[in-house]
Amino acid sequence: MRISQFLVALLFLLSGKLAIACDTCTIYFGRLSSEVTPGFSFGISEQLYTSNSLRLDGVSTPNPLNQSLETYVTRLNAQYTLNKLFAFQLNVPYA
Numbered sequence: 001m002r003i004s005q006f007l008v009a010l011l012f013l014l015s016g017k018l019a020i021a022c023d024t025c026t027i028y029f030g031r032l033s034s035e036v037t038p039g040f041s042f043g044i045s046e047q048l049y050t051s052n053s054l055r056l057d058g059v060s061t062p063n064p065l066n067q068s069l070e071t072y073v074t075r076l077n078a079q080y081t082l083n084k085l086f087a088f089q090l091n092v093p094y095a
Contacts, residue, residue: 036084043077 052068054061074094081087 036081038081038083041077041079041081043079044074045077046072046074048072 049071050068051070052063052066054063054067076092076094077089079087079089
């Protein structure tokens with residue numbers, strides 16, 4: 001029974017992709033890493049993205065009309081902490 005639980009956990013960990021933490025993860029859940037209490041943590045954050053340049057096929061193009069784009073992205077965050085070394089996090093963006 002113990003071996004099957006280990007195999008299921010191992011397959012679960014290997015099936016996912018490694019992700020690099022974004023700014024939101026670092027700011028809102030990084031501070032919780034010093035306070036290790038197993039259980040759930042929830043949060044909400046908002047981030048502003050600004051772009052003042054135009055690109056065509058990855059190459060900058062002239063911007064004669066001085067166009068810009070500002071987008072707010074709201075994220076709902078949920079984290080379950082197992083111990084000091086392991087935690088699972090879910091980020092759901094809403095633009």
